Amino acid sequence: MQKRYDVIVIGAGSGLTISSYAAEHGMSVAVVEQGPFGGTCLNRGCIPSKMLIHSADVAEEIKRANIFGIKAKITGIEWKKLVSRVNNFVGKDAWEIEKSNRQEKNITIYKTQAKFIGRKTLEVGKDTITADKIFICAGARPNIPPIPGLQDVDFITSDEALRVKKQPKELIIIGGGYIAAELAHFFGALGTKVTIIQRGNLLMNNEDSEIAQRFTEVYQRKFNVILNANTLRVFKKGKKIAVELDVEGKRKTVAGDTLLAATGRVPNTDVLNVKAAGVEVNERGFIKVNEYLETSVPGIWAIGDIAGIYMFKHSANLEAEYAVQNAFGKKTAADYSAMPHAAFSSPQVAAVGKTEDELKAQKIPYLKAVYDFKDTGYGKAIEDNDGFVKVLVHPQTKEILGCHIIGTDASILIHEVIVAMKARLGAKGITKAVHIHPALSEVVQRAFSQFQQ
Numbered sequence: 001m002q003k004r005y006d007v008i009v010i011g012a013g014s015g016l017t018i019s020s021y022a023a024e025h026g027m028s029v030a031v032v033e034q035g036p037f038g039g040t041c042l043n044r045g046c047i048p049s050k051m052l053i054h055s056a057d058v059a060e061e062i063k064r065a066n067i068f069g070i071k072a073k074i075t076g077i078e079w080k081k082l083v084s085r086v087n088n089f090v091g092k093d094a095w096e097i098e099k100s101n102r103q104e105k106n107i108t109i110y111k112t113q114a115k116f117i118g119r120k121t122l123e124v125g126k127d128t129i130t131a132d133k134i135f136i137c138a139g140a141r142p143n144i145p146p147i148p149g150l151q152d153v154d155f156i157t158s159d160e161a162l163r164v165k166k167q168p169k170e171l172i173i174i175g176g177g178y179i180a181a182e183l184a185h186f187f188g189a190l191g192t193k194v195t196i197i198q199r200g201n202l203l204m205n206n207e208d209s210e211i212a213q214r215f216t217e218v219y220q221r222k223f224n225v226i227l228n229a230n231t232l233r234v235f236k237k238g239k240k241i242a243v244e245l246d247v248e249g250k251r252k253t254v255a256g257d258t259l260l261a262a263t264g265r266v267p268n269t270d271v272l273n274v275k276a277a278g279v280e281v282n283e284r285g286f287i288k289v290n291e292y293l294e295t296s297v298p299g300i301w302a303i304g305d306i307a308g309i310y311m312f313k314h315s316a317n318l319e320a321e322y323a324v325q326n327a328f329g330k331k332t333a334a335d336y337s338a339m340p341h342a343a344f345s346s347p348q349v350a351a352v353g354k355t356e357d358e359l360k361a362q363k364i365p366y367l368k369a370v371y372d373f374k375d376t377g378y379g380k381a382i383e384d385n386d387g388f389v390k391v392l393v394h395p396q397t398k399e400i401l402g403c404h405i406i407g408t409d410a411s412i413l414i415h416e417v418i419v420a421m422k423a424r425l426g427a428k429g430i431t432k433a434v435h436i437h438p439a440l441s442e443v444v445q446r447a448f449s450q451f452q453q
Contacts (some may be wrong), residue, residue, distance in 0.1 A: 001128075005030045008122065008131040010114045010272065013039015014304050014313070015137030016097070017320035021328070022133075023106035030131065031107055032114040032124050036094035040139050040305070041313040043094055048162045049182060051086045053344050056189035060346055063189075067383050077190050079167045087163060114138070116277040119297060133299055133327055136279070136287060137320070138272055140265040140305035145174065149234040153241045155259040158183065168192050170256030172243055174231055176203040178343035180262040181219070185346045188223055195224040195254050197231060197245065204343065208355035208404040210370075210390060215406055218347055218386050226254070234259065267306045284308065291333035292326045293319055301327060310339055338421035342411035347386055350414035352421060353402030356392060366392045366401055371447035373407045377438030384408045389447040391417075391427075398427040398451060405444075413444055427451050 005028045009019040012033035022029045036043050065072040101107050112125040121130045142157035144150070156164065158179050171187050173180045176198030188194040196203065196219065202212040203219055219225050230246040242255040267286045274281065280288045280296040286308030293301045301323045304316035315336070322334045342350035359366045373379030373387035387407020393400055403417040420429040430448045435441050 002121070003030075003127060003129045005108070005129060005131040006133065008032065008129060008134045009137060010122075010135065011039065011137035011139055011304070011306075012037040012097070012101070013041060013137060013139060014316035014320040015039075015135055016101070017317065018135050018137070018303075018324055018327075019101070019107060020104075021324045023104050025328070027106060029107045030110060030124075030129050031101060032110045032112070032122070032129075034111065034113045036091070037098040037101065038090075038094045039137075039313075042097075043090055044159045044162065046313050047093075048086045048090050049158075049186070050344055051089070052082070052162060053182060053186050055082050056186045057346065059191075060185075060189045064383070074191075077167065080165070082190075083163065083165070114272060116273045116275075116279075119277050120299065121277075134301075135323060135327075136272065136274065136295070136300065136302040136306055137304050137316075138268045138306050140267045140308075140311065142261065143264045143266045145231070145261060145263045147174070147231050147234055150261070153234055153236055153259060155234070155241070155261055157261055161260055164258070168256070168258035170240075171195070171258045171260060172241065172254055172256040173197065173260045173262055174243070175260075175262035175264070176200065177206065177262065177264065178204060178345070178349075180260075181215070181343055181345035181349075183260060183262065184219070184223055185344075189346065193224075193256070194222075195226065195256065197226050197229050197243065197254070199229060199231075201227050203227075204349060207349060207351060208390060208402070209357050211349060211351070211404045211406050214386060214388070215345075215347065215349060224254075226252070265305065265311065267308060269306060282308075292331050293323050293334060294326070310336065310341075312339075312341055315339060338418050340414055340418050342414065344411060347384075347407050348410035349404075349406050350410040351402070351404045352414055352418050353400065354392065355402060355404065356390075359392060359401060364401065365395050367395050367451060368392055369447050369450035371443055371450070373440070373443050376440065376443045376446065378440040379407075379443060381438075382408055382440075387443075389413070389443050391444075391447045393427050393448075393451055399424070400427060403444075407443075409440060413441060416441065416444060 007022040008030045009015040010032045019029050019031050062072050110124040115123045117123045170193045172195045174197050184194045203216045204212045228248050232244045240255040241259045245252045269285050278297050287302040289302050289307050303319035303323050305311045340352040370390045373384040384407050390404045392402040400421045427448045435445045
């Protein structure tokens, strides 16, 4: 027997904004979520990774203590305590979210995998459900690269990396993006020997090229970084896992006790069988949506990673708000202006707007300024000798076109630029604001101040 609801929300991450709104306005809502509530961010991504990374930050600070005239050393890592602290918090939070949803009289929860079997019809376990309004918020999963032999060894992805019961002694990471960078920092700062295998010539190669270059240089000092490497095969070598590489025409083999595949993420559209609903996807499998987050099927919207516009939790939250507006109110095009991102690696990386490479490719005129952390009072105090701020503005209007930061607290420093860009204040919005001296934020102000010279 088919059950009808006013609204179906597939995924209990950012989609909960939608289901909550609908339920509060008296609509019958079905929430379909196979895993714990809270989505990837709470359970396998942002929250647990940053809690664990803070432990790595503390360890790294202890290792640098001698620079500041303090004798200190790490006498041991309580791995089980470190991991359980995070898992206990995440598990409790996920259950509290699910519990509150179960107590909502207008919400019915299906703890199972959803699968489309018709235009607006879903199979959820033994039940079949339908609704006039359906929201696909089912996210993405780690990509498993087609490397010969990979399936024959016990490799892990970012899903499992945050819950490993024993600290690896030698970790090999295939991939050089932000997930690889963050996990290399987490494990490496706590004592794991880390090898990073990257196909290209730079780590974090989606960032501005100057940022990526500096980041790669720093990581090459910390870890065994192998660039321009094509992974040929993976195989067991005694108790270790070995990876055979082609590095610029030369064969090389590296081995470790743990192998992490961090080669991006793929959308869950195949698992959902969205084609059965007539929902169109692009060549990479992400759902095609218009500026109102509508799919090719009227009455079906898609947000978050599964739509692949920006694969961040903050962008998914923004899209959820627009989806509510567009489904239940006056249609409004999603505004992605000044969409930022950050990597909580060491050094941190943060950015908003266009890269210099993009401006060149699009033939957009610009002025550039760079300012080093070490040339500010606080930058010198903390001995951040690698960090810098790079800003890009329009030559005439001084409109902020982009800002890219590498260094201590980059994820925090970027925010005044985000606000200035969103409010269209231009470079003056930052240079004319009084900055506390000698706070680290002066490095941002000084970078922009160079346009007045």
